[in-house]
Ligand SMILES: NC(=O)N[C@@H](CC(=O)O)C(=O)O
Ligand SMILES: [Zn+2]
């Protein structure tokens with residue numbers, strides 16, 4: 572029986588910071604209160620920093636197995652811990668794809684043996700994440716998958732998506748969709764519009780995302796599945812999801828930090844660090860995403876942490892890989908850019924990055940209360956710093972936010988009562 576006492580923390584109560592001590596025992600939160608007087612094996616002084624339930628990110632690319640030059644289970648989950656995340660959802664675009672019960676079981680075992688944080692594993696929707704052959708949903712659920720997704724590409728055929736949704740609904744698995752109609756993307760590498768025209772780069776129009784989303788919402792209604800939309804990026808998508816929720820369709824969605832903070836107007840030159848899928852959209856789209864976040868249309872924030880090697884992210888946007896990292900920068904960026912200017916409260920940010928994703932995906936996480944898992948993150952909300960590639964523990968250094976000035980450094984991350992990250996001074 573090991574006990575840890577975290578003293579002198581500030582925790583959120585009714586969206587207000589209040590001083591508290593938190594006692595952890597056997598991997599759970601045992602007590603919360605002012606000035607706890609318990610004897611503990613370890614006492615940690617939180618120095619009046621902000622103690623939160625550990626962050627939860629349902630959209631992470633760990634690249635393991637098969638793509639380990641970009642990231643591994645160890646480096647990706649250490650990056651998660653560095654960012655204050657204690658539970659992450661691992662996307663299935665690895666090699667081999669977890670598309671059978673045996674492969675999912677192997678992934679779950681590898682994650683458990685090697686990860687620094689809790690990993691919820693996605694299985695794919697179709698075999699090899701391509702074509703129309705559906706995965707054995709009951710089998711992959713029983714092997715430990717928490718949801719299915721073909722992230723990286725859209726499911727192109729309506730009939731396949733409909734059958735997939737019916738199958739996922741039958742076994743109670745959420746289906747997370749990367750919505751992208753390949754016949755509408757025109758081999759684009761950034762948002763279609765005046766900026767792409769000026770740079771002479773091929774553009775991806777909003778309809779490539781939103782037209783397939785409209786299709787999917789009708790299929791979701793007919794099938795009754797929990798349909799989750801990955802990385803929503805357009806004003807039209809927000810409108811469609813808002814209307815679908817009003818109509819009672821079981822839809823949830825996520826937005827990435829980069830789509831909340833950047834637009835194609837920030838692309839002043841051909842820069843591969845600003846290349847991701849879906850692309851940075853127009854200022855009008857960004858405004859719609861913020862409005863959707865504030866009115867509850869958008870349920871959660873997910874990083875879409877997509878590490879690549881330096882080689883894959885050099886040269887021109889025309890040839891570089893899609894994707895940027897996010898785990899190590901998300902909280903500080905959003906705290907600095909949205910909470911400090913009072914666009915969101917700290918409580919809203921924690922709900923969006925911890926409580927809601929856990930609740931909506933049925934993950935045992937996202938709450939700081941007695942009896943909950945001892946998964947916690949301690950953030951310093953006072954001292955400014957500069958985002959520095961040298962301090963990142965992810966193998967991927969492909970972030971457009973390097974050099975940004977932020978507050979909100981992670982001081983400590985605790986998973987199941989064990990310290991998995993501690994900031995050195
Ligand atoms: N977002 C990206 O630009 N890239 C992701 C794939 C994806 O999330 O669709 C990747 O795996 O690299
Ligand atoms: Zn995607």
Ligand SMILES: [Zn+2]
Nearest residue numbers: 662722723875
């Ligand atoms: Zn992704």
